[in-house]
Structure formats: structure tokens, C-alpha cells
Amino acid sequence: EAAAGDLSFSRAKIGSFFQDQPVLKNPFLEDALLKGYLRRHLPEEAVFSDLSAFGQRMVKEVDTWGRECEVNPPRLVHFDPWGRRVDHIVTSEAWKRMKDLSAQEGLVAIAYEKLFGEWSRVYQMSKLYIYCPSSGLYTCPLAMTDGAAKVIQSLGVSPPVEEAYSRLISRQPEHFWTSGQWMTERQGGSDVGSGTETVAVPQTDGSYKLHGFKWFTSATDADMTLTLARVQDRTGATTPGSRGLSLFYAEVSRDEDGRLRGIEVQRLKEKLGTRQLPTAELLLDGLPAYRLSEEGRGVASIANMLTITRIHNSVSAAAAMRRVLLLARDYATRRTAFGKLLKNHPLHMQTLARMEVETRGAFLLVMEVCRLLGREESGLASQLDEHLLRLLTPVLKLYTGKQAVAVISEGLESFGGQGYMEDTGLPGLLRDAQVLSIWEGTTNILSLDVLRCVARSSGMVLHAYFTRVKSLLAGASSVSSLAPAVKAVDDALSDLEKFVQVAASKEPNYLELAARDLAYSLARIYAGALLIDHACWKEASPHDIYAAVRWCEQDLCLVVTKQESGCYESRTTSLDAGLVYE
Ligand code: UCC
Ligand code: FAD
Numbered sequence: 322e323a324a325a326g327d328l329s330f331s332r333a334k335i336g337s338f339f340q341d342q343p344v345l346k347n348p349f350l351e352d353a354l355l356k357g358y359l360r361r362h363l364p365e366e367a368v369f370s371d372l373s374a375f376g377q378r379m380v381k382e383v384d385t386w387g388r389e390c391e392v393n394p395p396r397l398v399h400f401d402p403w404g405r406r407v408d409h410i411v412t413s414e415a416w417k418r419m420k421d422l423s424a425q426e427g428l429v430a431i432a433y434e435k436l437f438g439e440w441s442r443v444y445q446m447s448k449l450y451i452y453c454p455s456s457g458l459y460t461c462p463l464a465m466t467d468g469a470a471k472v473i474q475s476l477g478v479s480p481p482v483e484e485a486y487s488r489l490i491s492r493q494p495e496h497f498w499t500s501g502q503w504m505t506e507r508q509g510g511s512d513v514g515s516g517t518e519t520v521a522v523p524q525t526d527g528s529y530k531l532h533g534f535k536w537f538t539s540a541t542d543a544d545m546t547l548t549l550a551r552v553q554d555r556t557g558a559t560t561p562g563s564r565g566l567s568l569f570y571a572e573v574s575r576d577e578d579g580r581l582r583g584i585e586v587q588r589l590k591e592k593l594g595t596r597q598l599p600t601a602e603l604l605l606d607g608l609p610a611y612r613l614s615e616e617g618r619g620v621a622s623i624a625n626m627l628t629i630t631r632i633h634n635s636v637s638a639a640a641a642m643r644r645v646l647l648l649a650r651d652y653a654t655r656r657t658a659f660g661k662l663l664k665n666h667p668l669h670m671q672t673l674a675r676m677e678v679e680t681r682g683a684f685l686l687v688m689e690v691c692r693l694l695g696r697e698e699s700g701l702a703s704q705l706d707e708h709l710l711r712l713l714t715p716v717l718k719l720y721t722g723k724q725a726v727a728v729i730s731e732g733l734e735s736f737g738g739q740g741y742m743e744d745t746g747l748p749g750l751l752r753d754a755q756v757l758s759i760w761e762g763t764t765n766i767l768s769l770d771v772l773r774c775v776a777r778s779s780g781m782v783l784h785a786y787f788t789r790v791k792s793l794l795a796g797a798s799s800v801s802s803l804a805p806a807v808k809a810v811d812d813a814l815s816d817l818e819k820f821v822q823v824a825a826s827k828e829p830n831y832l833e834l835a836a837r838d839l840a841y842s843l844a845r846i847y848a849g850a851l852l853i854d855h856a857c858w859k860e861a862s863p864h865d866i867y868a869a870v871r872w873c874e875q876d877l878c879l880v881v882t883k884q885e886s887g888c889y890e891s892r893t894t895s896l897d898a899g900l901v902y903e
Contacts, residue, residue, distance in 0.1 A: 342745070343652040343736070345384055348451045349376030351647055354681055354855075355447060357865070358688055361858050363440040368447075375426060375448060379455045383422065389415035390457025390597035391749050395542070397589045397601070407579055408586040410542045410599045419459035424497035428452065429467045433474075433490040435699065442695035443688060446636050450687075453637045454644035458598040458753065462499040462540035464633030468626030469500035469547050472568070472613070475625050481611045482570050485545055501546035501573070502626060503603070505537040511766045513549065513620065514563030519605060521550040521569060521612065530583065531569060531608040539760070541586065541601040545572045547626060548605075549619045552612070566619030571610040583608030594752025628710075630761050631718040632690055638721035638757050639687045641750055642680040645732030648747070649673055652736055663735075672735065676728050678871045682848035683721045689851055690717050708785035711774050713847070715767035720844035722758035729754045768836035771843070783821060786843065790814055793850035796857045802866050803853055806873035810849045813877035817842055820880045827889075834889040838879040845877045 349355065349372045359368060393413040401407045427434065431445040453460045470489040478486045488498035509516025519533025531550050538546070549566045551559035559565050574582050587602035614622035650673060653663035663669045693710040696702040702710070729751045733740030740747050758764050775782050790810070797807045820839075824832050832839070852869035855861060876882060883889065 347376040384455040386415035387457035395599035421494035439699040453640035468629035498544035501543040503548035519550040568614035569610040638725035685851035719767040809873035816881040
């Protein structure tokens with residue numbers, strides 16, 4: 322009787338097939354290009370064993386913490402139970418563990434310890450590249466922390482920021498600090514010069530109190546920040562525009578009653594992605610601060626931070642592309658359709674191979690800029706290196722930010738419907754990538770930055786670019802299978818040279834309309850040359866050659882095609898507007 326009862330209450334049958342999920346394997350050991358690049362440029366046993374162990378940590382524990390940060394996002398507690406304003410940003414345990422891990426693993430410190438000389442940045446960024454997609458966006462505060470350390474270093478490590486500097490680059494979790502970067506206000510995040518209303522009121526002891534409203538502040542649980550404000554003179558007047566901005570250092574601290582000193586957290590932002598990361602609106606209501614720059618040199622002084630955070634952004638972009646590929650290629654060995662595994666469907670493999678080519682180009686561009694940064698920081702940079710670093714930083718950031726969205730979007734599709742399911746963790750990759758082209762300068766703003774740095778260098782920056790690309794191609798003549806790729810880059814370079822000459826004789830807004838395509842051309846040609854150069858390395862694999870050839874099949878010099886169609890002529894401005902507003 323009991324058996325019959327059991328049967329009538331047995332579970333509904335839901336079938337016996339359950340798809341194996343994609344498995345994350347050691348992201349260092351699984352990455353042929355990363356290993357190849359390091360073997361070629363930084364063949365240090367200590368680096369390999371550290372990255373290998375760190376990669377294993379991602380698999381064993383950190384990736385799970387990253388998920389925990391996503392499902393347990395920060396929240397803001399405005400008041401304590403007795404009604405006192407406290408403005409506590411409550412973060413998950415996993416988020417706090419990320420901070421400790423970052424210090425212990427030296428994720429900022431490596432760049433400042435410089436144990437590997439000019440290659441220290443490459444080492445640091447390789448480690449971050451492994452970490453990013455598992456970090457629950459902890460790489461965002463790390464980017465700003467690194468940027469703040471760089472700014473302090475460049476302005477001079479002395480009081481009142483001496484201790485802060487030692488904390489930013491510390492390996493001791495209890496000593497380690499992170500920094501914010503508060504630039505954006507309601508009136509403008511791109512046009513900071515016009516948009517900044519925050520004023521700095523001088524105090525008798527030489528410090529200042531800041532009053533204003535910061536519209537976007539990420540990783541607001543930071544210990545300190547760098548921010549911009551206008552110094553008030555005795556009459557309360559300030560200088561408008563960028564020339565009126567100065568750079569300030571402020572600590573985020575609490576008084577004896579647990580209230581934030583001089584800050585009210587208005588609210589946390591509700592965001593498409595990066596939900597792991599607290600991003601707040603802040604009222605600065607007498608925030609104690611110290612001026613770090615000369616008066617009026619705020620933008621120029623924070624530029625070092627922008628360089629560093631933009632490079633971090635690009636590392637994140639390339640890392641997210643790599644991560645989706647690692648998962649997609651694993652999944653293709655587990656999922657069957659039409660009688661065979663996905664990996665045996667040629668069209669599926671072509672799709673992943675195209676993503677792979679994009680990712681390799683992005684990776685080599687990232688590492689090239691890290692290499693240049695490392696040279697600059699070791700005092701080894703030639704003038705050519707310096708020009709390249711200035712030019713390539715915005716190019717890299719804008720190009721990889723956009724590529725990441727495209728590659729990850731394609732990546733999600735490779736899991737079919739599961740790629741759209743929140744609890745697989747995959748959609749978060751896409752949502753998080755969407756911000757990479759917005760913060761730290763949008764695509765257009767960075768395209769204009771490229772123009773500005775070209776214009777201000779009276780041709781030197783472009784000269785450096787042409788010289789370096791040609792030198793990257795120089796060794797390729799011996800590899801016959803690379804001939805079509807070399808020809809494509811060579812032709813594109815000549816086209817680019819011609820474009821620059823023609824553009825110089827046109828009206829000023831000609832180049833403005835060409836700015837985005839120009840930046841893309843600079844990125845594609847340079848990445849093509851890097852892929853070719855890497856494929857010429859004596860230990861390169863046939864796949865390295867194949868990747869270079871495939872990359873160079875795309876339109877490398879976009880400006881020439883568009884120039885021929887007249888789309889940068891001034892008459893197109895009214896045509897574009899007419900079209901948009903029809
Ligand atoms: O979004 C933010 C944080 C997000 C979280 C962090 C994520 C990090 C990655 C994490 C990965 C997971 S913070 C907000 C970021 N905001 C921006 O990026 C602002 C975007 N707007 C611009 O970049 C604009 O181009 C401005 C604000 C720089 C334009 O201002 P100005 O005043 O009109 O600029 P000027 O006149 O061109 O430049 C003023 C000075 C000049 O120096 P001097 O006076 O010596 O000639 C420029 O050469 O600043 C110098 N300068 C630069 N130097 C300007 N930009 C640069 C640069 N990029 N590099 C070097
Ligand atoms: P706008 O400047 O209004 O730009 C709007 C559009 O106009 C953009 O597409 C832009 O490209 C375009 N545009 C503007 N000017 C031109 C031009 N001259 N030519 C052509 N196109 C133009 N900021 C901080 O300071 N600290 C932070 O910690 C921080 N965290 C953030 C976190 C998140 C999740 C997000 C989304 C943003 C964060 N920001 C932060 C703000 C970010 O840096 C700005 O949103 C960004 O710089 C753009 O500024 P904006 O929003 O004012 O856009």
C-alpha cells in the first residue's frame with residue numbers, strides 16, 4: 322500500500338537530458354596569445370608561475386566571488402534605525418574580499434615596485450587581464466587607484482598625499498586604499514571645463530572646502546578621491562571654463578557620529594550593467610580637500626589619471642572578449658546540434674574564429690600601449706615612444722570599447738538561448754561591456770582627443786605612428802604567407818598618408834567629421850602591423866599567421882573610402898542633420 326502511494330505522488334517527468342555547462346579553465350594557461358606574447362617579451366619564470374597560479378585562483382574561488390558581487394549588489398542605507406543620517410554603502414562580502422585580494426596580489430603595486438623594469442606594466446596588466454572578467458568590476462576601483470597613484474607620483478609624493486600614495490600602492494590589505502575619480506557633474510561629463518560647478522573655498526590653514534554636486538562617482542566606497550573644482554577668490558568669484566579648474570585631493574572619512582565628513586550620498590545609480598559597482602550621486606557640502614595642482618591646471622593634471630584609467634578600460638575590454646571566447650569554445654565541445662558537436666559545424670567555427678581575430682588584435686594593441694607606458698615610466702621612452710603613447714591611448718580605448726560590445730554580443734549568441742539567461746552569468750558580460758565606450762571619454766570625445774593631440778604635435782605624432790608601423794612590417798618579407806597582409810597594411814598606410822595631406826588643405830571641420838573614421842583607421846592599421854610582427858616571431862604558430870591575414874582582409878583605412886564619397890565635406894553636416902530630423 323505504501324509503494325502505491327509513493328507512485329501516485331512521484332515527480333513529474335522532465336526528461337533525462339541536461340546540457341553540460343561551459344566550464345571556465347585557467348584563463349592564463351588557456352590563452353595561447355598571452356603566453357606567447359610573454360614568452361617573447363618577458364620570459365621570466367616568476368611571472369609565469371605567478372600568472373598561472375593566479376589563473377587557477379580565478380577558477381577555484383575568484384570567479385564565484387565575482388558572481389556573488391553581481392547577485393548581491395551594493396545598496397545605500399541613508400539612515401540608522403534611530404533616524405540619524407549615515408549614508409552607508411553596504412557592499413557584499415565578496416566585494417570586500419576583492420579588495421584584500423587586490424592588495425595581496427599586487428594588482429596596483431606591481432606597476433610601482435617595477436621589479437621587471439620596463440616590462441612591469443605588461444606584467445601588471447597581464448594579471449589584470451586574467452582577473453577582470455572574474456573581478457565583479459573590482460578592476461574599476463583598481464583603475465582609479467592606479468590613476469591616482471600616477472597623478473600623485475607625477476605631481477610629487479609629499480604631504481598631504483604622502484601617506485595616501487603609500488596606501489594606494491600597498492600590498493597589505495589593512496593598509497591598502499582605493500581612490501575615486503570625481504569629474505562628471507550634471508551639466509557635462511565630456512565638457513568638464515564648462516560643466517563643473519563645484520567651488521573650492523579657501524580655508525585659513527591652506528586647505529579648502531568643496532561645495533558642489535558630483536553626478537557620477539563610481540566605487541564610492543573608496544577611501545579617497547581626486548576631483549576637480551573652481552577656487553573662489555575673496556569676493557567669491559571663480560574663473561569660468563577649463564582654465565578655472567584645479568585638481569583636489571580629498572579623503573572620504575567619517576566623524577565621531579559616523580557621518581560622512583562633508584558628503585551626502587544622494588542616491589545610488591540604477592544602471593544597465595556594472596551593478597556590482599556602487600556608483601553614486603554625491604552632494605559635496607564642505608568636503609575638506611587639498612589642492613594638488615596649480616590653480617587652473619586641473620584638467621592637465623588629471624590627464625595622467627585619464628591615461629591610466631583608459632588603458633585599464635582597454636584591458637577590461639580585451640579581457641571580456643577573451644573570456645566569452647574561452648567559454649564559447651568550451652561550450653562548442655559540449656553542445657550538439659544536427660547530430661554533431663558545435664565545434665564540428667564549420668560556420669560555427671568561422672564565427673568563433675572571427676571573434677578570435679578581433680580579440681587578438683585588441684590584445685596586441687593593449688599590450689603595445691602597456692609596453693610604451695612601461696618604457697615611459699622607466700625613463701627609457703624615446704620621443705617616438707612618448708608620441709605613440711599619447712596618440713594610441715585614446716585610439717586603443719575607443720576601439721576596444723566598441724569591439725568588446727560587438728564580440729561579446731556575438732559570443733552570447735554562440736550559446737543560443739542560454740546566452741540570454743541571467744543565471745548563466747553570460748548576459749552580465751554584455752551589460753558590463755556597454756559602459757566601456759561611455760565612461761573615461763566617449764568614442765567621439767576620444768576621437769576628437771586624437772585630432773587634438775595630432776594637431777598640437779605639429780605632425781610629430783603622426784610621424785611616430787608611420788615610423789613604428791613601417792618598422793613592425795620590416796621583418797615580414799621573409800614569411801611569404803604573410804604577403805597579402807603586409808600588402809594590405811602597406812597600402813592602407815599609403816592611403817592614410819594621402820588622406821592626411823588632403824585633409825590638411827580642407828576647412829577645419831573636415832577633420833572633425835573624419836575624426837571617428839580616422840581613429841578607427843589608426844587602430845586597424847596598427848593592430849594589423851602588430852599581428853604581422855607577432856606572426857614573424859620565430860616561435861609563432863601558423864595560427865598567428867592566419868590571424869594576421871584575416872585581420873588585414875577588413876577595410877583598414879576607412880577614411881579613404883569615405884573621403885572618396887565626400888562624406889567629410891561641410892555640406893554633409895546639414896544633410897546629416899536633415900536626415901536625422903526628417
Ligand atoms: O568616467 C569616469 C570613471 C569611470 C570609472 C573608471 C573606469 C576605469 C576602467 C575600469 C575598467 C573596468 S571618470 C570621468 C572621465 N571623464 C573623462 O574622461 C572626460 C572626457 N572629456 C575629455 O577627455 C575632454 O577631452 C577634456 C575634459 C579633457 C577636455 O577638456 P579641455 O580643458 O577642453 O581640454 P584641453 O584644452 O584639450 O586640455 C587641457 C590640458 C592641455 O594641456 P596644456 O594646457 O598643458 O596644453 C592638454 O594637453 O590638458 C591636457 N590634456 C591631456 N593630456 C587633455 N587631455 C589629455 C590627455 N588625454 N592626455 C594628456
Ligand atoms: P555628454 O557629455 O552629455 O555626451 C552625450 C553624447 O554627446 C555622447 O555620445 C558624446 O560622445 C557626444 N558628444 C559630446 N560632445 C561632443 C562633441 N564635441 N562632438 C561629438 N560628440 C559629442 N564620471 C566620473 O567622473 N567619475 C565616475 O566614477 C564615473 N562613473 C561612471 C559610471 C558609470 C556606470 C557611467 C555610465 C558613467 C560614469 N561616469 C563617471 C560618467 C562618465 O564619465 C560620463 O557619463 C561620460 O564622460 C560622458 O559624459 P556625459 O554623460 O555628460 O555625456
